Amino acid sequence: MDLTHWLHTPHVEIDFRENYGTKLLVGPPGGKPRFKLEPKYLCNPHGEDQVVQFRLKYPGGCMLHNWSELLLTPLGTQPVPPLPNKLPPWGPDKEPEYAAGLDSLIAALYRNDTPLERLEAYLPLFIDHSPESRRQPTVDRVRMVYLKNAVAAPNPNLVLIVFSYYSGYQIRQNGAGSGPPGDG
Amino acid sequence: MASGRALCIGVEAESDALTFAEIARQKGFDSPLLLLGENATRAAVRGRIDELAAVSAPGDIALITFSGHGGRIRLRDRAVSREPVGLWQLYDGSLNDEQLKSDLGRFRAGVRVLVVSDNCSGGIPSLQATQLSESLSASVLVITSCRNEQYADGAGLPGHFAAVLERTWSGGAFAGAYSQFHAALCGAMPDYQKPDYYRVGPPNDAFETQRPFTI
Numbered sequence: 001m002d003l004t005h006w007l008h009t010p011h012v013e014i015d016f017r018e019n020y021g022t023k024l025l026v027g028p029p030g031g032k033p034r035f036k037l038e039p040k041y042l043c044n045p046h047g048e049d050q051v052v053q054f055r056l057k058y059p060g061g062c063m064l065h066n067w068s069e070l071l072l073t074p075l076g077t078q079p080v081p082p083l084p085n086k087l088p089p090w091g092p093d094k095e096p097e098y099a100a101g102l103d104s105l106i107a108a109l110y111r112n113d114t115p116l117e118r119l120e121a122y123l124p125l126f127i128d129h130s131p132e133s134r135r136q137p138t139v140d141r142v143r144m145v146y147l148k149n150a151v152a153a154p155n156p157n158l159v160l161i162v163f164s165y166y167s168g169y170q171i172r173q174n175g176a177g178s179g180p181p182g183d184g
Numbered sequence: 185m186a187s188g189r190a191l192c193i194g195v196e197a198e199s200d201a202l203t204f205a206e207i208a209r210q211k212g213f214d215s216p217l218l219l220l221g222e223n224a225t226r227a228a229v230r231g232r233i234d235e236l237a238a239v240s241a242p243g244d245i246a247l248i249t250f251s252g253h254g255g256r257i258r259l260r261d262r263a264v265s266r267e268p269v270g271l272w273q274l275y276d277g278s279l280n281d282e283q284l285k286s287d288l289g290r291f292r293a294g295v296r297v298l299v300v301s302d303n304c305s306g307g308i309p310s311l312q313a314t315q316l317s318e319s320l321s322a323s324v325l326v327i328t329s330c331r332n333e334q335y336a337d338g339a340g341l342p343g344h345f346a347a348v349l350e351r352t353w354s355g356g357a358f359a360g361a362y363s364q365f366h367a368a369l370c371g372a373m374p375d376y377q378k379p380d381y382y383r384v385g386p387p388n389d390a391f392e393t394q395r396p397f398t399i
Contacts, residue, residue: 018268019255019305096258103277110253110273112196129335130342130376164253165304165335175255 001074001117003039003051005146005157009181010037010054012159015090016098020165020175024125024140028061032179035063037072037119054119064125072119072144080105080116080145089153090179098178102160106176109143109162119144123163140165146181155180188399189240190216190247191232195224195275199339200251200302200346207353208247211397216247224252225276233287240322242294245391245399251346254303254336270308270332272301281308282316285384291322296391299326302345306332309384320385325362325392327369328380336377343377345369353396361393 013034014025027033035058041049056063056070087101088094108114123140127133140163150158160178190208194201198220205216219228236246253273257280269281288309291297301307307328309317329336329345337343352358352368360368366381373379383392 018257099257107273107275107277110196111275127335130374 001076003074005148005181006037006054006119007039007051009157009183010039011035011182012037012179013182014161014177014179016095016179017177018095018099018175020140020163021161021177022175024064024123024163024175025161025177026064031062033063033177034058034179035067040071056121066123066125070121070123070142072121072142074117075120076115076117078115078117080118080147083147083150086152086156087150087158089151102176102178105145105147105160106162109145109160110164114143116145127165138165140175151180153180155182157181186243186245186399187241188213188245188247189236190214190249191219191229191236192216192247192249193219193224193229193251193272193274195221195252195273197251197302197338197346201249203346203350204247204249204251204300204302207350207397210356212399213247213397222275224274226274226279229274229279230283230287233284234290237287237290237292237295240291240295242292243296245296245298246291247298247300247397249300249302251302254301254305254307256305256332267312269312270306270310272303272308279308281310281312282314285309285314285316285320288322288324288385289316289320291320291324293321293386295322296388297322297324297385298397299324300328300349301326302329302336304330304334304336306330306334307380311382311384317384323386323388323391324384326380326382326384327362327366330377331380334377337374342374345373345377345379348372356395356397359395362396363392365396 025033037054039051040053042052044050054072121142124137142163147158149156162176190213192201192205208216256268271278271280369379
């Protein structure tokens with residue numbers, strides 16, 4: 001998998017949030033959630049340092065505590081398909097366009113067996129669901145893909161984050177967010 | 185004589201769809217049609233609902249169940265200030281409240297439609313009054329696994345709706361009407377996840393007072 005875009009533009013700022021995304025992608029008051037991906041290297045058998053994962057970092061308050069040091073692993077074998085149409089530059093009134101334009105890709109990323117190239121991690125959290133769930137951590141599967149030339153804007157790239165809440169052995173809830181990557 | 189036809193949809197919750205299909209089979213519904221996993225695309229689901237509507241005559245019952253992800257979405261043709269509408273997450277994208285209401289609008293007057301919406305974030309079709317819900321000809325009863333803003337538990341947990349519904353229905357031994365069935369479901373579900381029950385479209389007292397899943 002080609003990771004150069006993640007390395008060149010590791011800063012991500014979230015604009016659009018839907019469903020569970022409105023609860024999990026939370027920024028500082030009045031500000032947007034944002035984070036940076038820091039590569040983790042491993043020396044391969046040829047003696048070369050190679051990026052194998054990314055750590056998620058952010059200034060205090062720019063994401064919820066449980067995102068701290070989240071370790072994302074590159075997975076998948078198929079390139080992410082381009083969107084059928086470019087999205088308009090982000091604005092709050094464009095939320096329906098983003099929801100509709102990203103719908104199929106979000107659906108593909110919800111599937112357990114998705115082959116799409118992505119960064120993936122497991123986010124621990126306590127959910128306000130039942131007395132047990134307030135004490136016993138659950139996990140959300142977080143998937144992140146990089147969309148090149150997806151937006152008709154000066155920065156045409158977009159990062160889409162999709163997560164699913166595990167309940168028992170099924171995934172029962174959806175959430176997504178997206179925003180532009182940058183070199184910070 | 186009335187006929188019963190069933191469509192049971194499951195995406196990443198296929199076993200729950202099979203549970204609902206088995207209930208339909210036991211009640212004498214004609215070979216319940218299953219759309220599971222990759223077969224549960226938007227086009228397939230909407231196409232099968234369309235077919236159900238075309239063949240259902242007044243007096244017949246159509247059962248549509250969905251087991252899988254649920255969520256809420258803002259629609260393109262609505263102002264941002266409007267509330268998001270509910271959705272079913274199908275294999276290749278979402279089917280939202282307005283699209284389902286539009287599809288249900290093809291059922292003729294006098295047809296009974298029962299929708300079991302087993303997903304997070306409440307059910308569709310919703311109670312939200314829109315032009316589409318007011319134009320429905322058939323009476324649609326909706327049973328949901330949880331209310332808006334609630335999660336629906338997965339298998340093995342107290343709020344696993346399909347298991348609770350199957351136990352409550354008790355192989356057809358449950359003798360009450362739909363409202364009593366709903367009350368019994370609520371009594372059997374945990375406090376954090378309560379099923380909902382309501383009607384969309386014109387009233388049909390005879391339908392509402394029948395035992396659940398009666399043809």
